[in-house]
Each structure stands twice: as C-alpha cells, then as structure tokens.
Amino acid sequence: MAQKQGYLSKNQKIVLDYIEKANQPLKAYSILFNVQKKGLKAPPQVYRALDRLVEIGKVHKIESKNAFVACKNSNCTISNATAFSICDGCEKVTEISNPKLSKYLSGFQDNSGMKYNKYNLEFFGLCKKCR
C-alpha cells in the first residue's frame, strides 16, 4: 500500500476525511478518538498521517493551538505560505487567502540575507459576533 506522489494512503484518507468534515481545527487526540472505529488505534498512526498531510498541504497546523485544519484551497498541494485569522472569543479559525498578502510576504526580504521559502502567519482578534 505504498503511495505514488499525490495519492493518499488508507490512514491518510481516514484522517483527512475526518478533518474535512469538521470545519474547525481539531486536536490530534480528538482525531484519534474519532477514527478509532476506523481502525487507527494509536497516536503514531494519527501523527504520521497528519505529518504527511501537512507536508503535502492538505492540512495545516495551527501552531498557537496545536490543532489541525483542512486546507480550504481545494487543490492545494503546497503549504509554504499560510495565514490564519483566529478569534479569541469563539476560537473560530479561518484560512486567509489574500493574494496581496501572500505576494507581499512571499517576496519579503530582511537585511540578514536569508532567503525564506516558507512562512506561517496567525492573526488574533475578535470576530464580528464576538465584538
């Protein structure tokens, strides 16, 4: 059951399916408990699937929450430029897809001479409902 580039293994599909149904970030152990009926019994199975899904861009990790969310770009295959808005009230997380922002950040250079190939940005505030 090895996989060609771009194809998902059984466990990866199970985990991705579950994450896609939720439209909020999920914790790894909450995923684990919920996919146990599908046969994934132990943390490494979930974390391995998550690692791969993050790597190929199907899932993003919300670092400030240690939680995982499906990529909203239906055909996303990269994950090197991510931005999220996070409501401190209701905890709603939304992936920001803003060409100007991503262009600005992808082209950003500081004076260290370092060449960036990836970034992650998390905005915090209060959404309309929570204000």
Place this chain on the structure above:
Amino acid sequence: MAQKQGYLSKNQKIVLDYIEKANQPLKAYSILFNVQKKGLKAPPQVYRALDRLVEIGKVHKIESKNAFVACKNSNCTISNATAFSICDGCEKVTEISNPKLSKYLSGFQDNSGMKYNKYNLEFFGLCKKCR
C-alpha cells in the same frame, strides 16, 4: 511580594535573566533544569513566569518550536506584533524588526470584517551559513 505593573517578581526575574543570557530560544523544561539552583523546583513556577513575561512582551514564544526567546527590543512592553526568521538548518531564530512589515501587518484587514489586535509571523528558510 506582589508587584506593581511593570515590575518583575522574583521568579520572573530569574527566568528572564536566564533567557536573556541565551540568545536562542529555550524550552521550558530546559529553563526549569537550569533555574533549579535558584529555587524554582516545579514546572508551574516556570510556566507562570513565562506566561507573564510573554504577556508583558519581555519574552516571545516561538510557536513552531514550543520555545521561548527574549525580546530584542530592550524596552518592549507589548507583544502584539511579532515576526521571526527561523533557519531550518542551524535552528537559529532571529526576531525581525522591520517597520514596513509591522506597519503592513498591523494595518491588514481581510473581508471578514474582523479587527486584528495581534499577530505572529514565522518565516522559515536557510541562513547564509546553512545555504
């Protein structure tokens, strides 16, 4: 030993001193082991100090690494706009202090109507040495 706004308590000073001496991000438990000689014996003592230091902006958390680094702005009292560059090779982390970038991001608005009051940005790449 309560504290007025802006003053640091004993444990906060101990933890901040130690973090400032390192000029790299430190893990909470590594801090703990190293301040045990100063009397901080248990995780909550370190985490409480860290929480407060982060809150007042003296320390920032590098979310992708679960590590803590002293703020480079010597008089920083806020922590609502942070940006870091992280080398995937040597793991060196540098706080980015770029007025244009912070102005751009502080003013950023998306179409959700959400008003942001805080952001954290982490860039990844390879530094000069590691290229």
Place this chain on the structure above:
DNA sequence: TATAACAATGTTATAATATAACATATTAAA
C-alpha cells in the same frame, strides 16, 4: 496595626501533546 484583598509562590499530581523504536505488511519497480 489589623485585616481584607490580591498577587505570587510552593507543591503534588496529572493532563495533553508528540515521538522513539521496532516488528510486520504492502507495494512498486528493478
């Protein structure tokens, strides 16, 4: 100077997040 209110500390235990290590199985390709 009591005393109340609050902030900080100390302490034990445990929760939550994540990985090491190794055995087995599946697949693709040489």
Place this chain on the structure above:
DNA sequence: TTTAATATGTTATATTATAACATTGTTATA
C-alpha cells in the same frame, strides 16, 4: 522475484503544559 521503499501496527515513553490547592508575601485602607 527479490529488493527497496513506503505504510502500518504496536508498545512504551518522552515532552509540554495545566489543574488544584495550600501557603506566603504585599498593598491598601479601615
């Protein structure tokens, strides 16, 4: 059809972080 690579299953454990509660120190004020 053997090999190499990938994926899976499994147990144990490492790492990160917080809950809960008792105690102590500080400030303000009655």
